[in-house]
Amino acid sequence: MKQSLSALLSEALRQRPDLTLVKVADGAKDNWTYLANELPEGHEVVDFYHAAEHLKKAFDLSYGENSNKSREKFITYRHILKEEPEGVEKVIKALAYQHKRHPRRSKLKTELEYFRSNRTRMNYAEHLSHNLPIGSGVIEATCKTLVTQRMKCSGMRWRHPGGQGILTARSLIQSGMFDNGWKLLAVTYCAKVTKVGMDNVIPFPMQKGDLEL
Incomplete structure (x- = not known):
């Protein structure tokens, strides 16, 4: 996740070098170690x-x-x-x-x-005077709409592959990046399919009451 975040931010800043980078997190040491090592530039703000x-x-x-x-x-x-x-x-x-x-x-x-x-x-007054964010509420709300509302409905149980697949597709849709993301996913999941000749197809006789699809 950290590698993906770093790559995404690097690409965003490459396209928009004029953006101001603000790193907002709670006080966990691991957060700031990662942010300092991977993203040394920008402002650091405790939520x-x-x-x-x-x-x-x-x-x-x-x-x-x-x-x-x-x-x-x-x-x-x-x-x-x-x-x-x-x-x-x-x-x-x-x-x-x-x-x-x-x-x-x-x-x-x-x-x-x-x-x-x-x-x-914690220089909150200074950050506010420059219209910079001081809270991570937007991200926490994203976690709710992205994960909780989809993955924690009544009776739901997920294994890692299925859950990751749902979250990957949902995150691409919600971020407006589905078309670009699908190009990458399609390459990964493409498989060669051999068309079956009609000579090898054995029809099943329809019984009364069968639903024809």
């Missing part, structure tokens, strides 16, 4: 809504899950993180203070380190 989930968890750990104080702090710092220049630094400062107050809460430290390790990918 804002994933970051907000971590922020909510941090304040829940500080003030109690879903407490009024937690919700109040979350709303305030979510706005700061998204709208204010270097908002992530203010978030880190606030969480560092909470960790100092509660040094034994290891999960709170984990949330603090999440923001520290991704601080260069």
Whole structure:
């Protein structure tokens, strides 16, 4: 999948070198290792809504899950993180203070380190000022329409070959690339068929009530 994505992006950027490349993902290290190695150019952005989930968890750990104080702090710092220049630094400062107050809460430290390790990918106000995306919601919605709505209907079970075939064809259709993609698929699945001579065909006698096709 990564090789296919890299090839597709390379071709798109070759055709449109004027495009701005923005790499949006959650905080998983594997995502950023791949993106840095395969696509070293462009902007790196941690999906804002994933970051907000971590922020909510941090304040829940500080003030109690879903407490009024937690919700109040979350709303305030979510706005700061998204709208204010270097908002992530203010978030880190606030969480560092909470960790100092509660040094034994290891999960709170984990949330603090999440923001520290991704601080260069959380310049949301700057990206928004340049009309650049800060969320991966469009891609997640694509996963729903591409995969979930087709593959997870009641009673469906898939083996790898059949499921992959459906997803390949569906992705080509939804991306508007079916004609070009089918040319490649047709070559792969072409097989020589020998036409049977009529002399070798034995007709089956029709019985009353048979459906003639």
